[in-house]
Amino acid sequence: MKFVKFLLVGVVFGITLTKAEIISWYRIYEMFRFQSFHMYGVIGSAVVLGVIVIWFAKKTSLKGMNGDFISMPAKEKVWVRYLVGGTLFGLGWALTGACPGPIYILIGNGFTIFLVVLLSAVIGTFTYGLVRDKLPH
């Protein structure tokens, strides 16, 4: 039963990303060509509202359902991994038109070819795990 809430939030996430066309390869292409405001509006409004919500949660010491303060762990104070890793991800994002969330949602929409993209992404993550110690971070 404790998993039901995650399933429901996921369902809302999947319907939203489908209906707002965020799963569309064309929308991602348009975004990287700066030809539409749509994706900037989606991410921008989510972030602006997110900044307000997180600020408010911290200011009021808001607690989650298990009694802990709502917080996010700080990320490492380095930059190579974020810039290089981010760039590699960006190359793949524009090619497939899908970041990880939409990969799952596209499969649900019946685009079963994204099972290939998902499997390749798992292999990509596995490869990172293998060579991690040899990479600059």
Added chain:
Amino acid sequence: MIKFLSQPWPWYVAGPIITLNMFLLLYFGRQFGVSSTLRTMCAIGGAGKVASFFKFNWRDQLWNIVFVIGGLLGGVIASQFLQNPKPIQLNKSTVAELTDLGIEDAGKDYLPESLFSWDSFSTVKGFTMLVLGGFLVGFGTRYAGGCTSGHAISGLSNLQLPSLTAVVGFFIGGLLSVHFLLPLFV
């Protein structure tokens, strides 16, 4: 109601719902980050035997697998009950540009069938694009420690500089891809 929900949802509806998703997961004591599920799947598959990066208690991450199964179900629901027969309203210059590249009927479906089908998968070009694209997504997100949900939404909401660096990377990669990589495959 169904008819109303079946229209394309504007950005100012989708953005706040994504923030709500992030907040609910935080309220449940979890972090919004989809790419972590790829690492979890490696761990479930036994990758911990060959790389310490996958040696962690993946049972603690099962909630995230349930979340993406929910996402997949959301896709099923949207495609079965909330269909919209009209094409996506793309910028006319985008459509013209894609036609020049050889992609017809831009916006008719969520993605161009000429690039994303089992037929295209059986060609060298199509196979390479799908496998390379997926690989870069999986490798890049883990190297960067997050994807759009973890960095662009969660990290920026928390005003974290590393996440801004990652998002700058996403755009460097995306721009390079649409200008140089993608034309090789269409």
